[in-house]
Amino acid sequence: MPAExxxxxxxxxxxxxxxxxxxxxxxxDYHLAxxxxxxxxxxxxxxxxxxxxxxxxxTWLTRIAVNCCKNILRNRWYRTxxxxxxxxxxxxxxxxxxxxxxxxxxxQGILRLxxxxxxxxxxxxxxxxxxxxxxxxxxxSENAAGQRLSRARKKLxxxxxxxx
Amino acid sequence: xxxGRTMENGRIMENSRTMERSEVKAExxxxxxxxxxxxxxxxxIRMAAGAESCGKNCGNNYGRNDRAESxxxxxxxxGTKRINMLKKKKAMYQRILRTAAAFAAVVVLGGTTVxxxxxxxxxxxxxxxxxxxxxxxxxxxxxxxxxxxxxxGLIDADYSSYDxxxxxxxxxxxxxxxxxxxxxMQVNVxxxxxxxxxISVENYLVGDTDDYQLVEDVxxxxxxxxxxxxxxxxxxxxYMLSTEQEExxxxxxxxxxxxxxxxxxxxxxxxxxxxxSTTNTxxxxxxxxxxxxxxDGVRYELQGRVSMxxxxxxxxxxxxxx
Numbered sequence: 333m334p335a336e337x338x339x340x341x342x343x344x345x346x347x348x349x350x351x352x353x354x355x356x357x358x359x360x361d362y363h364l365a366x367x368x369x370x371x372x373x374x375x376x377x378x379x380x381x382x383x384x385x386x387x388x389x390x391t392w393l394t395r396i397a398v399n400c401c402k403n404i405l406r407n408r409w410y411r412t413x414x415x416x417x418x419x420x421x422x423x424x425x426x427x428x429x430x431x432x433x434x435x436x437x438x439x440q441g442i443l444r445l446x447x448x449x450x451x452x453x454x455x456x457x458x459x460x461x462x463x464x465x466x467x468x469x470x471x472x473s474e475n476a477a478g479q480r481l482s483r484a485r486k487k488l489x490x491x492x493x494x495x496x
Numbered sequence: 497x498x499x500g501r502t503m504e505n506g507r508i509m510e511n512s513r514t515m516e517r518s519e520v521k522a523e524x525x526x527x528x529x530x531x532x533x534x535x536x537x538x539x540x541i542r543m544a545a546g547a548e549s550c551g552k553n554c555g556n557n558y559g560r561n562d563r564a565e566s567x568x569x570x571x572x573x574x575g576t577k578r579i580n581m582l583k584k585k586k587a588m589y590q591r592i593l594r595t596a597a598a599f600a601a602v603v604v605l606g607g608t609t610v611x612x613x614x615x616x617x618x619x620x621x622x623x624x625x626x627x628x629x630x631x632x633x634x635x636x637x638x639x640x641x642x643x644x645x646x647x648x649g650l651i652d653a654d655y656s657s658y659d660x661x662x663x664x665x666x667x668x669x670x671x672x673x674x675x676x677x678x679x680x681m682q683v684n685v686x687x688x689x690x691x692x693x694x695i696s697v698e699n700y701l702v703g704d705t706d707d708y709q710l711v712e713d714v715x716x717x718x719x720x721x722x723x724x725x726x727x728x729x730x731x732x733x734x735y736m737l738s739t740e741q742e743e744x745x746x747x748x749x750x751x752x753x754x755x756x757x758x759x760x761x762x763x764x765x766x767x768x769x770x771x772x773s774t775t776n777t778x779x780x781x782x783x784x785x786x787x788x789x790x791x792d793g794v795r796y797e798l799q800g801r802v803s804m805x806x807x808x809x810x811x812x813x814x815x816x817x818x
Contacts, residue, residue: 340545341538348533356531369533370541377545428531438520439527457520463716464684472773472784473730473799474682475698478716 340377347390348373351397354454357442358401362429368404372397394459395469398451405447441491449484456481620769620788627769627788628759634793635742636735638665640689649690655683658697658731662817665693669733670791670814675701680708680717680728691741692734700731701810703802721801726782729800729810736793746795757785757804763812766791770804787811 351372355365375396432439442453455466467477490496620627641664643651655661661683662669680699687693702708704722711718719728736742757770766789773784786799787807791814798810 340542344533344538344541348538349531352533353528353531366537369537370544373541374545432527437527438523457517458524460517460521473698474716475728475730476784478711479718482711482718
């Protein structure tokens with residue numbers, strides 16, 4: 333098998349499930365998440381030669397995935413309008429994300445957060461990234477990231493405790 | 497009750513007990529277990545990536561391809577571990593940096609683009625838009641930064657004073673005369689002492705923000721907004737150390753919830769690009785803004801939730817410290 337295929341397979345095997353799960357919770361839509369994952373790995377293969385290993389591979393891939401998700405949301409925002417966005421992102425049918433919405437748990441709570449809040453909760457709790465890494469991914473200072481995390485955690489706690 | 501938690505209607509968190517990070521991760525892992533990247537999806541990605549690769553090999557200059565390197569890698573049957581090591585060595589010995597990291601959302605775009613014979617280096621892109629050209633980054637002559645490099649030759653060091661870091665680098669960099677140092681400053685230096693260096697300063701300027709509280713588990717400060725500064729302002733200083741880095745440039749990309757706001761010339765004569773966050777559309781919310789400029793070959797980025805006027809005032813306050 334050619335070397336580049338080895339690399340792609342390794343990346344997909346090591347990180348594919350986690351990247352898909354992050355995209356699912358970020359986008360609240362399984363099919364959009366699949367699009368985001370495909371775009372993520374294509375971009376990763378395109379730019380791997382320039383990956384300096386200054387960050388962990390997982391951080392680098394997560395950064396690409398989050399940007400792909402943001403671009404999908406941004407494009408949908410312009411077509412759909414902000415007010416309708418969250419409703420339109422709920423998918424009917426045999427959809428793993430819909431099942432998460434229906435089953436009670438932390439995922440359900442996360443899906444009820446705003447996109448920015450979901451993003452930082454996922455990066456901190458699911459991807460277990462450091463604040464420095466999170467700040468570089470979301471494009472803000474570490475302080476701002478810390479404050480956003482604090483607000484998102486409080487809101488998630490209120491959701492899970494039934495206050496919201 | 498199990499492990500101090502109640503399970504009522506399937507809810508995990510009750511009575512405001514905070515779950516440990518690892519517990520949340522484990523619970524999420526269980527809930528998301530059925531979501532997996534299928535073989536069909538992997539095949540689809542392989543086909544799409546293969547089509548991209550064909551495009552590159554057919555001569556489309558879509559990425560930063562080293563054809564000889566690619567051919568050598570394809571003939572290498574030793575496995576991905578060696579491939580990763582080769583890429584690492586290539587990165588170290590060719591000393592090419594395509595990405596400015598620290599606090600910008602960045603994806604490598606590929607090679608620099610030639611526009612009608614003029615090579616536009618050091619591009620700053622906001623989504624699909626390339627911003628007006630700034631003054632060019634250049635090699636700067638600074639002392640080697642002290643510290644023990646890691647296995648990749650990189651120094652990653654934390655300080656509590658920008659003045660201290662600047663003095664270690666020969667007082668080469670600009671500093672604002674709006675404020676003295678504050679006790680909440682968190683400085684990080686990231687450099688290989690060969691090609692590049694990045695200095696990141698959290699809480700560089702605090703303005704009229706108040707009540708700084710350290711959030712222990714994230715190691716960063718929360719604060720209350722003031723009337724003028726809705727947040728503290730951070731500083732990032734990026735500099736080049738080699739001609740090879742200079743020739744390859746330093747592109748930055750702000751992808752997602754950003755928009756280009758304005759360009760102007762500061763009182764000191766620097767061309768400045770202003771970028772804004774678009775995540776909050778409430779007209780009463782002071783959004784995060786970033787000012788980017790290059791002075792004497794060094795790129796500066798100031799970022800915070802302040803008005804455009806305040807941000808311009810901060811840019812104008814950046815003066816030589818030597």
